[in-house]
Amino acid sequence: MTRLSPDPTETDPARFGPGTNGPREAATRARRRRRAKYLLWSLPVVILLLVVATKLMGPAIVNQPALDRFDSGAYESAGESWTSLIEGDNIVEPYLPWFNRGDSLAAREDYTAAVDDFERALELAPADRACDVRVNLALSWESLGDIYVAGGYFQGAIQLYEQAKAVIAEGEDCDPLEPSGQALAEAGPRVQAKIDQSEQLRDALEQQQGEGPGTQQEQLDQLGQQEQQSEQEKATGDAADRGEEGGQSGYTEKPW
Structure with missing residues (x-):
């Protein structure tokens, strides 16, 4: 019976390079490479999930302190917090920051700006x-x-x-x-x-x-009549004075 020699690829350590322990360590390295690839492939998904989680949790984190400030009468500070949510593209309840900021503006009696915010909130509200x-x-x-x-x-x-x-x-x-x-x-x-x-x-x-x-015109007419009468009386008095002084009577003086 012919005896076969061992397969050098299975027993020869040199087949796997220096410092190796044969097929077992090669398989381990292969598994590690596959895991690294899986991690690289899943990294974008993990980042996306983190972003979504931040978007979902962010409004709740900001909104409650803003509500507390609103309840304490710090309307302007509360409004600034809701402005940050508006500018941050809130995806959970997009109408809510507009609605809450409108409340803060109305509480400060800035009704014109409040109307703008409430109208925007109405467009976005469910x-x-x-x-x-x-x-x-x-x-x-x-x-x-x-x-x-x-x-x-x-x-x-x-x-x-x-x-x-x-x-x-x-x-x-x-x-x-x-x-x-x-x-x-x-x-x-x-x-x-x-x-x-x-x-x-x-x-x-x-x-x-x-x-x-009409009332004003009547008053003007009355004043005009009084002035004319006064001038006439003045003219009559002047004429009488001249008659006494110059011996002339019946002299008609112009009223002006």
Whole structure:
């Protein structure tokens, strides 16, 4: 029987290079290389997951301290925090930073800027939160109207109240049993009453302004008549004085 020699590739350490222990260590190195490749392939996925986790957790980390500052009356500081969320492309609830910053602006009575934020929040809000945003938007328009009334700009106030009325009307699907739906239901008649009152004040002001020039003209006419009468009396007195002095009577002096 012929005896076969051992396969040098299985037994010869030189086959695997210096410092090796044969096939076992070669297999170990091969496994390590495969693991390294798997790690390299999975690295982008891990980075993506970390980014997503940061995006998901970031708003919660920033939002709660901002709410605490808002509750303590630090409206400007709270608004700055929500601005950072707006600029950071919040992907969880994109409407919420706009809504919260609008609240902080309204609390500072900056209703014009608040309207802008609430309108943006309304565009981004899901259907189940749109009514909450709509309430604050309508209240901001109404507050602007109140400011105009206080300044005597009744026609401008009417236009602002009409904006609030339109926002309220578009929320007709809001559940009246929910707080936001109830708030809208109460706001409708209140805003309409303010429109009616502003129209009455506007009409009264226009009537007063219309009567003003006539009254002023009457006063001017009366002053003119008094001045003319005074000049006539003065002329008569001068003529009488000259008659006494010069022996002439019936001299008619021009009134000027």
